[in-house]
Amino acid sequence: MKEQDKTPDDRRGFVMALGGAIATAFAAIGSIILPGSAAASLLDDEDENDSEKVGVKVQYGMVIDVRRCIGCHACTVACKSEFDVPPGVNRSWVEYTEKGQYPNVGRSFLPRLCNHCSEPLCVDVCPTNATYRREQDGIIAVDHGVCIACKYCMHACPYDARFLDPVNEWVDKCDFCIHRVSKGLAPSCVNTCVGGARIFGNLADPDSAVSMLIASNRVSVLRSEMGTFPNVYYIDADFTDEVDRRRPEVREVRVITHRRHKERT
Amino acid sequence: MHLGTPWGLEVILYLFLAGMGAGTITASASMLLRGGGGDGQYFSIARYGALVGPFPVVIGTVLLIFELGRPFRALNLYKVINLSPMSLGSWFLAFFIIISIIYALLFLPWPQWKGKRLSAWRRRLAWVCVPSGLSVAIYTGVLLGAMPSRPFWNSPIIAMLFMISAISTGMALIIFTRALFYKVHLDVPTEERSWHGSGYVLAATDVLLIGFELLVLFLLLMFAHLTVGSVKYAVEIILPGGELAVFFWVGVVLLGLVIPGIIEMFFVAPKLLYGGHYTAPRSIDIVVPLAVMVGGYLLRYVIVMAGQLTGPVGL
Known part of the structure; x- marks a missing residue:
């Protein structure tokens, strides 16, 4: 019985080893033929499989508990000063949504930042590989030295998280404060949030604060229909948009983006 | 100039000029191959196209490089x-610029080369020019269509539309250059026959392309109108009452397609339908292509701006 149990496992192990060897061979060929993203993604898949076995994978993410947000813009200001972001553009910002007609009205806040998607459209379209997904922690970063400011990624991003830096003329966005999180600190916006609305952590670790919040609350992500699999989750967010004016029960909607473009795109 | 959108007039002009240049070279190479590569009415068309085609592509590319702010970064x-469609496209474009310039140079007089050898090389280059010209004409549409975050662009038919418009404006550029520079003695019967013969080929092709372009525009609008959600809201910008409706219906459809199509059809129909004689005054060969080219530019303008001014519905 024991031997019979053992054989399929051995076979599976052999098949998986073979599969791994084939994947490595393809990745090697791929890296010769295509020095770009195609080869990189082949290599990435292999890395992911390996790290899952060992259990060291890190996927940074954020939970924004909108119930705790008071719309004070402390995160916006902290982010601005952390990176010296030029006037008129934002890596992180807070939108206000006002809806309804007196006396039935509501106002809600929506803190925004780069969603650090698991299927990032911006990475897919970047012609120079300047924007890329970091294997070690899943952060989407921009290599300013390689970026040519073609602005293609600004169109590809469904969250309008990217902007053209008017001083340096490269495209920039939130990077989860790589310089802070790599030293074990929380991102600047999380650090400063007065109500504790922003919670940061490792989504791959089931015991992290973010994972536990996601497991025990009704969470949502922005524009999930885009298929980007964002890693920024919201608790109790109001997704009312200006298009909802057409609804008889809403009638009046005003979205205040607090950004240079007054309208959501 | 930025117009408040990420992509401004430089990009729109590039999309128009590169498309037109690629269309010109593609049309020229096809005409050369159609005529077997030797002399004749097809050869004169091919020659005009080859000599004029590289200019818009190069001008458009220079505009695009300077739009980046720091031009040398384009080397990255x-x-x-x-x-990425932009990465593939930039390689296609670089290849096409080199190929089209060599192709154009082969049409200049080279006294030290024997005629047969020259025409053999022209034919070889033409075989490369057709696919590389089409790839430049089509990649711009693929580039715009690649993103679900831009519902107006996110459709496979945008690439088709850009390709047909590129060849159509390319044909228009050939007709226009030919009308400006062709020295013809209409009292000599052979010259008269050759002039009107090649004129008919160009005009008939242009009418066909205009018809296809109208059909593709109809499909784009019809499917956008029939769906619900982001695409339906996005297409409202070019439907009557929308922000870009006047540019689209007056500039693109009427001035760029319907009017030139009707005028060319008027001259083409007698020969097409009952084997009559094709004659078109030189002024028509100047005005109609100009309208087609203006319409082609406005098409790029409307599509690029509409895509940037609209977004997905909801959050």
Whole structure:
């Protein structure tokens, strides 16, 4: 019985080893033929499989508990000063949504930042590989030295998280404060949030604060229909948009983006 | 000039000029191959197209490089190749610029080369020019269509529309240059026959392309109108009452397609339908292509701006 149990496992192990060897061979060929993203993604898949076995994978993410947000813009200001972001553009910002007609009205806040998607459209379209997904922690970063400011990624991003830096003329966005999180600190916006609305952590670790919040609350992500699999989750967010004016029960909607473009795109 | 959108007039002009240049070279090479590569009415068409085609592509590319702010950064495009439509497109474009310039040079008089050898090389280059010209004409549409975050662009038919418009404006550029520079003695019967013969080929092709372009525009509008959600809201910008409706219906449809199509059809129909004689005054050969080219530019303008001014519905 024991031997019979053992054989399929051995076979599976052999098949998986073979599969791994084939994947490595393809990745090697791929890296010769295509020095770009195609080869990189082949290599990435292999890395992911390996790290899952060992259990060291890190996927940074954020939970924004909108119930705790008071719309004070402390995160916006902290982010601005952390990176010296030029006037008129934002890596992180807070939108206000006002809806309804007196006396039935509501106002809600929506803190925004780069969603650090698991299927990032911006990475897919970047012609120079300047924007890329970091294997070690899943952060989407921009290599300013390689970026040519073609602005293609600004169109590809469904969250309008990217902007053209008017001083340096490269495209920039939130990077989860790589310089802070790599030293074990929380991102600047999380650090400063007065109500504790922003919670940061490792989504791959089931015991992290973010994972536990996601497991025990009704969470949502922005524009999930885009298929980007964002890693920024919201608790109790109001997704009312200006298009909802057409609804008889809403009638009046005003979205205040607090950004240079007054309208959501 | 930025117009408040990420992509401004430089990009729109590039999309128009590169498309037109690629269309011109593609049309020229096809005409050369159609005529067997030797002399004749097809050869004169091919010659005009080859000599004029590289200019818009190069001008458009220079505009695009300077739009980046720091022009030398464009070299970063050629340090990698990946599956981004812009990366593939920039390699196609670089290849096409080199090929089209060599192709154009082969049409200049080279007294030290024997005629047969020259025409053999022209034919070889033409075989390369057709696919590389089409790839430049079509990649711009693929580039715009690649993103679900831009519902107006996110459709496979945008690439088709851009390709047909590129060849159509390319044909218009050939007709226009030919009308400006062709020295013809209409009292000599052979010259008269050759002039009107090649004129008919050009006008008939242009009418066909205009018809296809109208059909593709109809499909784009019809399917956008029939769906619900982001695409339906996005297309409202060019439907009557929308922000870009006047540019689209008056500039693109009426001035760029319907009016030139009707005028060319008027001259083409007698020969097409009952084997009559094709004659078109030189002024028509100047005005109609100009309208087609203006319409082609406005098409790029409307599509690029509409895509940037609209977004997905909801959050």
